[in-house]
Every structure is written in C-alpha cells, then in structure tokens.
Amino acid sequence: MSRQRAMRDTEYNPLVYFIDGLVTLFNGMVVTWRNLWRPKITVRYPYQRRPVPPRYRGLFYLKWNEEKQRLNCVGCTLCAQACPTDVISMVKLGKGTHAGVSEFTMDLGRCMFCNLCVEACPFDAIYMGPNYELASERRDVSLFRIADLAQGGEEAVRKNIETIERLLAEEEKAKPAHAAHAAGGQSE
Numbered sequence: 683m684s685r686q687r688a689m690r691d692t693e694y695n696p697l698v699y700f701i702d703g704l705v706t707l708f709n710g711m712v713v714t715w716r717n718l719w720r721p722k723i724t725v726r727y728p729y730q731r732r733p734v735p736p737r738y739r740g741l742f743y744l745k746w747n748e749e750k751q752r753l754n755c756v757g758c759t760l761c762a763q764a765c766p767t768d769v770i771s772m773v774k775l776g777k778g779t780h781a782g783v784s785e786f787t788m789d790l791g792r793c794m795f796c797n798l799c800v801e802a803c804p805f806d807a808i809y810m811g812p813n814y815e816l817a818s819e820r821r822d823v824s825l826f827r828i829a830d831l832a833q834g835g836e837e838a839v840r841k842n843i844e845t846i847e848r849l850l851a852e853e854e855k856a857k858p859a860h861a862a863h864a865a866g867g868q869s870e
C-alpha cells in the first residue's frame with residue numbers, strides 16, 4: 683500500500699503530514715543537488731548550434747557547375763510537377779542543350795520537406811542542405827528566389843544567364859553556316 687493511501691486511510695494527524703512534507707521536500711532537494719553537478723545538456727540556441735546530421739534535409743540550394751559556369755538546372759519542370767504542394771515555379775531560359783532558368787522560385791511556407799522534388803531531378807540540380815532557420819516575423823521571408831537558392835547567390839545567377847545566352851547566340855550564329863554547308867554538300 684502506498685504511503686499516500688496509508689495516510690488517507692488513517693485518522694488525520696498533522697504531525698504525520700508535516701513529517702511527510704519534510705521528507706518530500708528533502709527528496710526534491712536531493713534530486714536538485716544531484717543534477718546541479720551533472721554536465722549541462724542544454725543548448726543555448728541561437729548562441730550555440732548543434733551540428734546537423736550529414737543527410738539532414740533542410741533548406742534548398744541550386745547547384746553551381748564550376749566547369750560549365752552555370753547552374754545545372756535546365757528548367758525541365760520535373761521537380762515542380764513532382765511537388766504535391768505547388769511550391770516551385772520557374773522561368774525557362776533558352777531551349778535544347780543550352781536550356782536553363784532565369785528565375786526559380788520556391789514558396790517554402792507550403793513546403794513539407796518531403797524531398798520529392800530532389801528525387802525527381804535528373805540533372806543533379808537541386809538539393810536540400812543543412813540550413814534550417816526559416817522562422818521570421820515577416821510573411822514574405824518564406825519566398826525564396828533564384829538568387830537565394832543558387833550556390834553563389836546573385837553573382838552565380840548573373841553568370842548563369844550570361845553563359846546560357848552566350849551559348850545560345852553561338853548556336854544561332856553557327857546555324858546559317860551549317861545550313862549552307864549542308865546545302866553545298868547536297869548540290870555537289
């Protein structure tokens with residue numbers, strides 16, 4: 683039978699209640715004293731940050747390709763189609779082998795961080811990184827544009843557009859010469 687039950691069943695005795703209160707207080711102080719000397723496990727966020735696991739799925743980034751001097755994204759929209767909550771939209775730039783994007787927007791207020799968009803991308807272009815801080819008092823802060831997402835920020839976006847436009851212009855310039863060459867080959 684528990685001590686409380688025993689006390690309930692016996693006649694009211696103030697001394698018993700007083701001693702019981704003292705014992706309870708003493709037990710509580712023992713627990714406090716013991717924990718006072720234990721190593722602290724509290725993380726003082728945001729002054730301290732614990733490292734996230736290597737495969738953590740946090741905020742997104744668009745991968746910069748140093749060799750090609752452009753983002754890997756070709757604007758195929760497969761990620762947007764795979765997204766169940768309509769988070770992703772983009773503006774495509776160019777077509778064919780030199781296709782890319784001039785804008786890529788993600789409204790992370792609607793994102794479930796399910797990773798389906800990353801899985802759907804066949805061009806190694808979009809990833810989820812270790813950053814996780816999205817809280818803000820501003821509503822528009824969940825809207826990430828291409829410069830917020832691209833590895834390298836504004837500068838990477840500028841170079842990405844420059845590279846794609848240069849390649850498209852070169853392709854366009856090579857077209858008449860190629861057509862004339864083909865026509866010459868036929869008439870011979």
Ligand code: SF4
Nearest residue numbers: 765793794796797799
């Ligand atoms: S993680 Fe899921 S919800 Fe978020 S953008 Fe990708 S597919 Fe959409």
Ligand code: SF4
Nearest residue numbers: 755756758759761803
């Ligand atoms: S991120 Fe990948 S799937 Fe999405 S548009 Fe770019 S290349 Fe296509």
